Amino acid sequence: MEAGSPSSPRNRLAVAGxxxxxxxxxxxxxxxxxxxxxxxxxxxxxxxxxALAGLLALIFQALAKGSSAFGPDLVNNPPSTAFPDKAGYRxxxxxxxxxxxxxxxxxxxxxxxxxLYLEEYADKSRWWNTVIEVNIQNLAAVPSIIYGILGLxxxxxxxxxxxxxLVAGSLxxxxxxxxxxxxxxxxxxxxxxxxxxxxxxxxxxxxxxxxRRQVLPAAIPGIATGVILAVSRAVGxxxxxxxxxxxxxxxFDPTPFGxxxxxxMPVQIFNYALRPxxxxxxLAAAGIILMLVVLLAMNSFAIWLRNxxxxxx
Amino acid sequence: MGPETTIATEPAGxxxxxxxxxxxxxGERLIKWLLAFCxxxxxxxxxxxxxxxxxxxxxxxxxxxxxEFFFTFDWTPQFEPPSFGVLGVVAGTVNVVIWSxxxxxxxxxxxxxxxxxxxxxxxxxxxxxxxxxxxxxxTVAIGFFAVSFILPEIIVPLWPGGFLGxxxxxxxxxxxxxxxIALMVVPIIASLSDDAMRAVPRGLHDGAYALGAxxxxxxxxxxxxxxxxxxxxSVVLAISRAVGxxxxxxxxAGNTPNPTLNPVESVQVMxxxxxxxxxxxxxxxxxxxxxxxxxxxVLFVMTLIMNVVSIRLVRRYREVY
Numbered sequence: 001m002e003a004g005s006p007s008s009p010r011n012r013l014a015v016a017g018x019x020x021x022x023x024x025x026x027x028x029x030x031x032x033x034x035x036x037x038x039x040x041x042x043x044x045x046x047x048x049x050x051a052l053a054g055l056l057a058l059i060f061q062a063l064a065k066g067s068s069a070f071g072p073d074l075v076n077n078p079p080s081t082a083f084p085d086k087a088g089y090r091x092x093x094x095x096x097x098x099x100x101x102x103x104x105x106x107x108x109x110x111x112x113x114x115x116l117y118l119e120e121y122a123d124k125s126r127w128w129n130t131v132i133e134v135n136i137q138n139l140a141a142v143p144s145i146i147y148g149i150l151g152l153x154x155x156x157x158x159x160x161x162x163x164x165x166l167v168a169g170s171l172x173x174x175x176x177x178x179x180x181x182x183x184x185x186x187x188x189x190x191x192x193x194x195x196x197x198x199x200x201x202x203x204x205x206x207x208x209x210x211x212r213r214q215v216l217p218a219a220i221p222g223i224a225t226g227v228i229l230a231v232s233r234a235v236g237x238x239x240x241x242x243x244x245x246x247x248x249x250x251x252f253d254p255t256p257f258g259x260x261x262x263x264x265m266p267v268q269i270f271n272y273a274l275r276p277x278x279x280x281x282x283l284a285a286a287g288i289i290l291m292l293v294v295l296l297a298m299n300s301f302a303i304w305l306r307n308x309x310x311x312x313x
Numbered sequence: 314m315g316p317e318t319t320i321a322t323e324p325a326g327x328x329x330x331x332x333x334x335x336x337x338x339x340g341e342r343l344i345k346w347l348l349a350f351c352x353x354x355x356x357x358x359x360x361x362x363x364x365x366x367x368x369x370x371x372x373x374x375x376x377x378x379x380x381e382f383f384f385t386f387d388w389t390p391q392f393e394p395p396s397f398g399v400l401g402v403v404a405g406t407v408n409v410v411i412w413s414x415x416x417x418x419x420x421x422x423x424x425x426x427x428x429x430x431x432x433x434x435x436x437x438x439x440x441x442x443x444x445x446x447x448x449x450x451x452t453v454a455i456g457f458f459a460v461s462f463i464l465p466e467i468i469v470p471l472w473p474g475g476f477l478g479x480x481x482x483x484x485x486x487x488x489x490x491x492x493x494i495a496l497m498v499v500p501i502i503a504s505l506s507d508d509a510m511r512a513v514p515r516g517l518h519d520g521a522y523a524l525g526a527x528x529x530x531x532x533x534x535x536x537x538x539x540x541x542x543x544x545x546x547s548v549v550l551a552i553s554r555a556v557g558x559x560x561x562x563x564x565x566a567g568n569t570p571n572p573t574l575n576p577v578e579s580v581q582v583m584x585x586x587x588x589x590x591x592x593x594x595x596x597x598x599x600x601x602x603x604x605x606x607x608x609x610x611v612l613f614v615m616t617l618i619m620n621v622v623s624i625r626l627v628r629r630y631r632e633v634y
Contacts, residue, residue, distance in 0.1 A: 047423030113351030141620040143557020153365035236451025239559035
């Protein structure tokens with residue numbers, strides 16, 4: 001064995017010596033540092049525990065409080081002040097489903113279309129495209145109650161003048177979550193490598209053919225994630241609906257254009273939560289559980305979808 | 314589309330071919346314009362928001378002097394004569410936001426440092442998605458939790474009393490809403506700050522360790538300052554969310570205009586005034602109706618400034634690394 005080779009006895013000895021020295025040095029940390037490290041790590045762990053515990057406590061408290069109200073009445077019966085033990089969420093559930101159907105009808109074409117324009121067509125050096133981009137980022141952070149004001153002044157009254165109907169609520173919610181869909185869809189489109197586009201164009205496909213047959217299919221998991229998260233936000237949103245006419249004592253099944261009023265899950269929960277009687281408090285908690293089950297399932301699916309398809313290229 | 318764009322040399326056996334498409338592709342152009350219109354809708358939304366706020370707000374200031382609105386603390390629209398000092402409800406918002414941030418910023422940042430510097434990849438892969446899923450809890454659920462659990466079970470037994478006054482027997486208070494809002498924004502701060510800290514180049518991190526720095530020092534003196542603009546952006550965004558939050562405050566903070574920073578008092582904030590006043594039966598054109606838009610305009614401008622700051626900061630840290 002040559003003296004210079006990595007596994008020669010001399011080299012092995014030298015490596016072992018160096019390792020021992022380094023370890024001895026590291027073990028020799030001042031006591032203060034060791035304590036400080038431990039305290040800091042402990043504090044961090046405590047913070048994480050508090051944050052997670054608070055959110056889990058929310059779920060368990062609603063379960064404990066709402067258990068007495070669970071039963072077929074909860075989804076089959078309309079709200080009632082006279083018989084709180086028989087009251088339920090039927091019109092609210094139907095209203096929420098219709099609201100969401102409307103939101104989807106609006107955000108799917110418009111959200112994906114806007115993202116396609118910004119990613120595939122827009123010339124980034126033009127000022128108007130920068131304006132659109134910054135504007136969407138801002139819209140995503142505008143408080144939801146402002147969208148309620150917009151809905152009241154622009155959709156219910158004012159230029160569109162739809163009146164207090166379910167479609168007006170649906171449109172308001174759709175405008176509220178539209179920026180989320182656009183931002184998520186853009187990220188999904190950006191993740192599709194350019195070689196796919198160039199390959200398709202080189203084979204003679206037009207730009208739209210390239211988008212429709214290559215880019216969009218590749219971006220679908222990311223777009224779906226964005227759309228699901230947006231819908232789940234729309235399901236739980238309460239404040240804007242209070243302004244655009246979601247009333248709380250709808251005892252019949254609402255219709256999209258009916259002028260007699262409509263209701264939605266979170267608005268009904270809010271109303272029950274405001275009443276001090278035990279039965280209504282239990283109803284509110286049960287409604288929260290109902291909504292959380294749906295929303296957390298949707299969000300988990302969306303995040304799983306995103307993480308599953310994150311690094312395909 | 315002139316003849317000069319034809320290929321001069323004939324390909325084997327075929328007629329000369331033009332490089333341009335054979336038709337003008339009106340369909341393709343139509344699609345482009347349709348998609349551009351979709352993108353334009355977002356600008357129209359902003360314009361509509363601003364227009365719908367401006368009209369009634371201008372009408373409001375024709376009746377109520379600006380000095381009264383911006384510089385006095387009496388918010389009593391239902392009294393006769395009414396008084397419109399917006400600082401009365403702005404103070405409520407500040408009260409709720411300050412106390413919520415005192416709780417949420419340390420918790421959120423500690424969670425972020427833990428996730429990016431301490432947690433093993435496996436722990437991180439579990440906790441981060443949980444936090445993200447929990448971001449989707451509707452605020453009406455958090456508000457209910459704040460008023461029916463946090464207030465009676467946590468604040469009342471633990472509140473020390475003292476010069477701020479006792480907490481017993483109060484059905485609503487700003488602090489309950491603050492803690493509810495903290496619960497809402499901790500995942501936002503944690504998730505965004507974690508992203509910012511992980512965007513710090515690995516070299517800075519490894520270099521600090523190679524120089525013998527301890528874990529605490531790497532986390533607090535190297536990674537944290539390097540990610541500062543992203544962290545500040547996440548905090549600013551959280552504040553903007555807290556300012557615009559409606560349901561938690563509506564359920565937990567009561568609804569009495571009360572210009573105080575005392576956390577155990579019941580307060581009315583900007584959003585809860587809007588939500589309780591602008592319900593279906595409000596008469597268009599009345600002073601109450603206009604006051605909703607004036608308060609909405611103040612809220613919009615406040616959150617807009619914070620959002621612009623936050624977006625700028627995020628841009629900056631993206632450009633550096």
